[in-house]
Amino acid sequence: MKFGGTSVANLDRIRNAAERVRLEVAKGYDVIVIVSAMSGKTNELVGWVNETSAFYDAREYDAVVSSGENVTAGLMALTLQEMDIPARSWQGWQVPVQTTSAHANARIEAIPSANLDEKFAQGMRVAVVAGFQGVSPEGRITTLGRGGSDTTAVAFAAAFDAERCDIYTDVDGVYTTDPRISSKARKLDKIAFEEMLELASLGAKVLQTRSVELAMRFNVRLRVLSSFEDPSDTAGTLVCAEEEIMESNVVAGVAYSRDEAKMTLISVADRPGIAAAIFGPLSEAGVNVDMIVQNISEDGRTDMTFSCPTDQVLRAEKAMQTAKDEGTINYHDLVADEAVAKVSVVGIGMRSHAGVAAQMFRALHREGINIKVITTSEIKISVLIERKYMELAVQTLHDAFELEKAA
């Protein structure tokens, strides 16, 4: 059971979360609870680090920032003890959660189960583990990057072969789209790992992408649910293997990403290696290129279009100018359109259903929405459109695929 920052924001909320743990213990389960820092705490600590040092030593960042989870873990253990549940707190190094040395963005390498197993055998019913943190081979404290407690939770579920991994958050599950945009958005009972992965990376901020990857790799059944609603065994959304989902819509959900920019290099020499010459420097400059489209070549020259987050436009322009100055690429102009958004439909059902793309394009066309760029994967179709049409597009596609109805 993993409780995010808003679910442990104060002592009352910690008690509320502990009550949910108590229900699972009463059913006979031993429980590993992963806790985040009380909401706001991590931001406060990060703020102090940034104010102290602009180019900080990530090892010290980790030492400071990890302290928020330690506080919650101790308080949660005490709260459970007050309910007569044998519980104790575990900091990352005590488990130990062994990670790489990539401070501030470490990856979990192993979670030896011996220490917790010994205490479970001695009567401990709940291990409260500080999320988001681990220990490097050098014995320094590491953190897993923002949202890393989700990854901690999935990694523990995998290491201890847990029956389930429940992620308590401030939303009550995964929706067919953002309910703030479409009032017809419907909570999904189940969603496949692959779909969740596409939705997570498309900006549906329910789960950290890495946690979903990990869950898929180790087939950990993830349940996303709210700590603010009545607990029940069927609450929330189960993220699971495709095979567990008997019936599903062809399209599972409509995702969007608001702050996209479309960049076009006009009249680039169309020669072998040109893509590498363009996207190598962009990658080195830290630009996250998403969609790429190359126009048909004419007279040995072509236009190359790509998308990236709007706050990386300047960086992209600088990288391209440098490459031009160095003579590794040659182009006439670089045009940036910063008023675009990305809308995507996602669903494992697309693998076996043809015509989803055509249906999507028709629906957008009916509303007069022009498509600027298209990309597709096996289970996803994304389009870049004018940002002002984004909400309309989401609503239109939600209607077109009848996502308000369960399969």
Added chain:
Amino acid sequence: MKFGGTSVANLDRIRNAAERVRLEVAKGYDVIVIVSAMSGKTNELVGWVNETSAFYDAREYDAVVSSGENVTAGLMALTLQEMDIPARSWQGWQVPVQTTSAHANARIEAIPSANLDEKFAQGMRVAVVAGFQGVSPEGRITTLGRGGSDTTAVAFAAAFDAERCDIYTDVDGVYTTDPRISSKARKLDKIAFEEMLELASLGAKVLQTRSVELAMRFNVRLRVLSSFEDPSDTAGTLVCAEEEIMESNVVAGVAYSRDEAKMTLISVADRPGIAAAIFGPLSEAGVNVDMIVQNISEDGRTDMTFSCPTDQVLRAEKAMQTAKDEGTINYHDLVADEAVAKVSVVGIGMRSHAGVAAQMFRALHREGINIKVITTSEIKISVLIERKYMELAVQTLHDAFELEKAA
């Protein structure tokens, strides 16, 4: 160098403290810096623990409460790095600071120097250690009791054979008495361990008593100084071995303790073992008995008087009533006088100077201050007086022994 909570209360103060560290590094010293939590932080954490659980698991208390020092240690290391000083933070378990398992009040058992020595050999100039904490043989986090960072500092000074242990606090040294009570109070350049120990235990809250005991045992030269004044090599007060002090007044200082109560058991049977029958139960009830006086016996009965802090009077009365009910002691009445205070003169010079007690009693008599109870040790004379005369008594004794003048 140890910096208390007010000396690291915010990022500005941490920078100020780091500046003092920089001066020592510039002189060529390798430095171990011990930091407390930012002032207020530990109280906040303790408050949360108390609110969560009235009879809390001290192991979880320690896990929660120790986090404040970890934050300061990381921020201090970052601040020093910003000054181009190779520094890193160390949490108790990383050093490791090995302690007993007496959670919330653990004692340091050993500080193996290998880990820090290795990093010093590799170029680290400053080790910033989180004070107040350690690790038990079971691998749980321990804390040393309030004010424990002083003890951490002295223990490191002893373990690493430091040239000096500088305790930075919000006062600029040890005074002949509390300057708030006597405007003539004078800062001492030097004070002997034994004197400091008596002053600390008498309520002069400059240093934790245990830290002074430890400094005396390992002959660690302690310097108490303010982090808010200009740094200089002769600032503050040096707490050191008697032999280092060439000249000193017979009386080093006048201490006081305001919230004392005088308890008298009227008409107790004067028989062998009666003292054990009285003070055994008081000790078990957690009453800190300080002074004890037994009247001359008459007809096989006597009066027994003792002092304790006022907030332990109810506990003492209950313990005595229980002992009476159980028949282990018999007394006519228990009279509590909660309006008394203790005033003491302390000085190693008393060992070789007779007449200090007489001089003290004469001075109090001249002001019409009645002495209720007297106790003496080799280097201290304490009297219990009416609380309303406490300040007058302190001023009178400071004048009588001419403490405003250096030896």
